[in-house]
Amino acid sequence: MSDSRETRRADALSLLQSIFAEVGDGPIDSALLDPSQAAYSGSNPTSWDELPAEGLVLKLDENQYVLTPGGWAEALARADVPSDPQFLKRVGQLCQVLKAHVKGRHRSILVPFEDIVKASGLPSGWVFNVIDSRLISRLHGRKDAFWFQSARGRIVDIPRDFGLESVDLFADLRAENERLKEEAEHFNDLYGYSRCSTCLAPLVTLGQWEHEYGSEEVMEYACGMTVGAPNGDVPCTRDPRFPKFEEFELITRREGNTWLCYASHTPKSRFAGSVHLTRTCGKTEDEARQAMKEAYLRRAAPWKG
């Protein structure tokens, strides 16, 4: 009996995870993957055809494959890496280095990749993969840095408004796992303001963020409450000022066979604008709206200690 579609897909995705683990902090363009390596012995050989078909892996020849930027980002998201405090710290460090280059400037700037690596103190391969996959915009929808023309791995083009709202970088990354809670405990020992004044959720991010008009201290709590963000404070989900779903204006738009739904804030709600809801999509207009409603409910869920 042949494997079901689901089994094949599960096997391909598990192979993707093995590849991701093997690549580690190495740059994806030069981490050559050989299917005969012991690390992949548990995988079905057909998975090596499925991943290239989905654009996650690129086949160079029979024995050599490389992870694509999309494959790296997909594997990272599936491994739940974006909620890992260590990962958050790295992204924050890299963002600060990139942002520092465009601070006070009126146009974008080209910076040698090596300079960015050196200034960030992060593994070169990891920085390469983040820029190569445009991870910052992929995960958070923010203005991201990218390779200058064909200078992949050599010159980074940092837009003037890079990560202007990058305070929101962490807004999607809710504290839903133990690791993040441990990080919060660590912060509690180090700083004051360690709990949300409304629901007592712990502080999860404390940072100094540069923006065009100066710098501000930003505190973000596990419930989503953010204080000091340049683009406005975000209330706790238990705060009566936290925007109701009705306070967002839903804007739908058809793109090909897909309906997109955007949640925009209306002038009647002071705080809706501070709560960012990522665009949703669906096969029908109703489906896209429903997806937005669900995204809102997830965002508005009270923090559970």
Ligand SMILES: [Zn+2]
């Ligand atoms: Zn709270």
